[in-house]
Amino acid sequence: MVMNIKTYMQDIGLKAKKTSYDLAKASSAKKNQFLSDLANRLSKNESEIIKKNQQDLEDAKKRGLDAAFIDRLTLSKKTIESMVTGLLQIASLNDLIGEISNIKQMSSGIQVGQMRVPLGVIGMIYESRPNVTIDAAGLAIKSGNSIILRGGSESLASNSFLARLIEESLIVAGLPKECVQVINTKDREAVTELIQMNNFVDVIIPRGGKSLIKMITEKARIPVIKHLDGNCHIYVDAYADIENALSIVDNSKTQRLGTCNTLESLVVSRSIASNFLPKIKEIFDAKNIEIRGCANTIKVIPDITKASESDYYEEYLAPTISCIIVETINEAIAHINKYSSGHTESIISNNHGNAMQFLREIDSSSVMINASTRFADGFEYGLGAEIGISTDKFHARGPVGLEGLTSMKYIVLGTGQIRG
Amino acid sequence: MVMNIKTYMQDIGLKAKKTSYDLAKASSAKKNQFLSDLANRLSKNESEIIKKNQQDLEDAKKRGLDAAFIDRLTLSKKTIESMVTGLLQIASLNDLIGEISNIKQMSSGIQVGQMRVPLGVIGMIYESRPNVTIDAAGLAIKSGNSIILRGGSESLASNSFLARLIEESLIVAGLPKECVQVINTKDREAVTELIQMNNFVDVIIPRGGKSLIKMITEKARIPVIKHLDGNCHIYVDAYADIENALSIVDNSKTQRLGTCNTLESLVVSRSIASNFLPKIKEIFDAKNIEIRGCANTIKVIPDITKASESDYYEEYLAPTISCIIVETINEAIAHINKYSSGHTESIISNNHGNAMQFLREIDSSSVMINASTRFADGFEYGLGAEIGISTDKFHARGPVGLEGLTSMKYIVLGTGQIRG
Structure with missing residues (x-):
């Protein structure tokens, strides 16, 4: 079984990495088409989403999970509306990818600057809230990153249906459907594999309780943007x-x-x-x-x-x-x-x-x-949306929006210069 | 023995963390005074540095280490001069700490921006080249970070003497001497402890062969800025x-x-x-x-x-x-x-x-x-100096100078605003 999970995850990782190169060069128009199509699709499928969510809620109630948990798991008309608003907001933000900055003329004759590029592949691990599936997919696509989503096992029915809508919108926009993949096994081995596939995944973003974050910090072989307590x-x-x-x-x-x-x-x-x-x-x-x-x-x-x-x-x-x-x-x-x-x-x-x-x-x-x-949150800070709030100092600190999902590469513009 | 090393390292870590708060608020004048005093001190102690380095070189020759290794270990008049130039260059760079940017007015009435701050404590692990001791200490102090240095055991005599000069210059500049600490044990357990003290150390920068970097990546509990191959x-x-x-x-x-x-x-x-x-x-x-x-x-x-x-x-x-x-x-x-x-x-x-x-x-x-x-290097890119070249995408990519050793915190300027 462990071998199967490994093969399954490696296959997901490889597809995510491959398509990340296509996504990195996708036009803003295509990415925004995905976002607005998905917003529409969520509205149109509102009752179906709520029906799928009911399955998860019934299971959770049978398992005796507490009220706060049930609350986070619930998708209502209102939470669907806020997912729609979020997607349209992300669509309205400037595309940061390809942005060139800090170009300086050096005495050697070369010009040196930086270009903003996607990180590549995001691994997102979260508990209960199925709306994260939509928020995270929207931010990932806009920032040019493939994403692998691992929601809680208790929201599998909701997440699987949302994943189908995401896939349909990716196809409509002419983007590879493997840009967003949802892990559909409850096996915990999948998480361990995800946080160690450093050949395929560039950053791990966990959203959940302390024990989840502690486990990930200890076992990850990939940089983690983590959100700890707010004291x-x-x-x-x-x-x-x-x-x-x-x-x-x-x-x-x-x-x-x-x-x-x-x-x-x-x-x-x-x-x-x-x-x-x-x-x-x-x-x-x-x-x-x-x-x-x-x-x-x-x-x-x-x-x-x-x-x-x-x-x-x-x-x-x-x-x-x-x-x-x-x-x-x-x-x-x-x-x-x-x-x-x-x-x-x-x-x-x-x-x-x-x-x-x-x-x-x-x-x-x-x-x-x-x-x-x-x-202190991404919306109030004008980031449009946030994939989490980082309590780390490294890479991204505070609310993480599109910029935190990107990196800067150096670019050099020459006209034949060699080093003396 | 393991317990002693642990205690020894924890003590170093605690001191580094404590003094990092003082260093974070130190004036540019003090930091620059340290840099120019150290530059002077290196020039004045040139023959003594070369004498200490001779001890390391003789040991290395006795152990039959190869010519390339001996070359990297050697401190000559010329390498000392280049350390001096490097320090004066770092002194001449703008102080980035406290720099405020991106201030925007929000509709809630608050103003949101970012302030550049040090990472805190740097753990630097390197092999043979003793000049890294000086370069790294210079960049760390200018960027407001405490640093813990772990050079190769083969350069212990050189590094210990350089550490003494650094300490003298810190005292002259009125900075706490624990801002720069050199690990003076050959025990490898010290490295393992250093890369796992995430309560005290904020970033690990390894400079060395593939096996060193692989070991650190696998065992570190702290973000690593790493430099892999240049194919x-x-x-x-x-x-x-x-x-x-x-x-x-x-x-x-x-x-x-x-x-x-x-x-x-x-x-x-x-x-x-x-x-x-x-x-x-x-x-x-x-x-x-x-x-x-x-x-x-x-x-x-x-x-x-x-x-x-x-x-x-x-x-x-x-x-x-x-x-x-x-x-x-x-x-x-x-x-x-x-x-x-x-x-x-x-x-x-x-x-x-x-x-x-x-x-x-x-x-x-x-x-x-x-x-x-x-x-492709920090000097040619106008960074003044580099602590390494990052082949990672996370946090810092390419040549890493002062900016890569800093982080941005959000700042909010209000006049009594509350959230509605």
Whole structure:
């Protein structure tokens, strides 16, 4: 069986690599035709998609999977509409492939610059959400990359049907149908093979729980763009505008509790604590958000739980927030760089020096001044769509859109130059 | 022993990580002071450096290491001078750290852009050449990264002395001395530990033979910027200027036989073969370069060896070149994308369409029109210096200078915005 899976995956890999060369030189018109045809096809097949998704949902319910899981697995009229909007948005973005930049004249007489090119083949591994099948295929094709999709076994019926629609649209646009391939075995060996086929696959993008990402990081022989926790912080500086601080902290924590850019930890300057903390506590109390604070926090707002060391490392994704009082901005920055997961942090301050120091010295993928951490996503950043949010520093950091799926090769324009 | 090495390496890693935060915010003036002080110090200690290097050379000779190895290990007056020039060049480059770019106004009211930041900690693993110790330390400090250096055991005396000079210059410049640390054990376990400390090290850069790179790729738990073979090609198109073709092919192959940007394989359009091949053969014959050709090549220049399939995969680094005749540019591109190692390829052509097609469709880190493959290096590309040439597509491709040692974080400038 293992040998069969290996052969099956190697065959998929070879086809993906071969067609990636055709896709790399495909015209923008063809790629956009694919995107708009697929958008149409999704709309037309709405009821059929929902029917296939029902099969997956029934299976999941039989297996007793929890409500949050069922929620992520569900395709509704609304999620189909948002897939359609996403595809049309990707179609409207500039084609980055072939873009030439930074051309400089050298003293040797050659001109040196860079050309943007696709990475080649993307291996995407994700759990439950079948809409990722469409988002990822759309971003991959627009950026000129073949893609191999490995969705969760619990969404096989939905994904297989979506894959059929994708294939039809590829054919209509005159693109090779092997540009997007869906792995249709539940065998986990397929994932192991996928993340080790470095002769065929150029990047692995996992979207899923910590155990999936840990396994992939350990076993992959291919670069991984990974998305870990979002233990996001806001530092309320001594020079914060109190009204701004209250509305931004409230929005960052309570607009949605379960997203990766949700606020999880509050760092407050001692000089503003007695003014700010009672007011934010009132807001949080009204929304049943529990505050876990340091000893000094408890002195200001006694009616809260004491935070333990581990609270400061926690991504709660729940109605809980940790809080610490600091003396200086240096202390705030050191605390955040120690406990943060490097996703998103924001400072509330009207002091220019402090704001700029925070911007420079915080080591996270998004660093903000006077704005809600909830803004950290590809759509809000104008990328049009995102294939994930990278908490790595290498290659792509923060929300990853089309550009993160490309690479730059050097180009040299000469007129007969040789090296002396 | 293994436990001791682990403790030793973890201690080095922790120090490197800690000081990386100080270095990230160090002023350009301090970093440049380090570079110019080290340049001075190298000049002043020239005879002492050569004396220490003699110890390594004597050991190497006793162990019977070959001439090429001895050559790479040798530090002469000239190599010391070139280290000095390199450091002063790095000092003269713009400081990229903190550079803000791509600021855009979003409809939500926030402004989104990117800031260039260091990667953090570099792990550099290299063989024999002790000058890498200086080049790598210079590039690391200028780009705001701490670096851990693991040179070859055969150059320990040279490297330890150079490390002492580096430490003195760090102290003079007021930078923490743990920004540059040299591993001073010959134990190979230290390398294994270094490439797996992903809590402390952000990127591994190996420079050495294939077996070293293979081992690192397999065992690393950290992103690797790797430099594999340079099986470089020139395609002499039907529309080539013959004089250009002859001088560029000659220069690319014979200026230096043993570098990674040396030409290893010649692809010739059939329509120009009977004109071009006899002339290049005459040049190559005079320089004792052996041509191994396909059956069609032999029809034009009979007095050569037949190439086998494996010849086309070969990075000879020797007075040998493979040759194939093709019918079309598509065939040329397909041949090169199949056999090349993705380092550097050049087309000789005065046909605009063919030249641009080659530029777009060749999947290599450097693609050239009418220029010698020998130009593919950081100095010729205006990067000032290079820490290596990446044959990967991920993060950095081609010659890697300061920019390849940095990352971009998103920055958001708000005035109180919350997400609706």
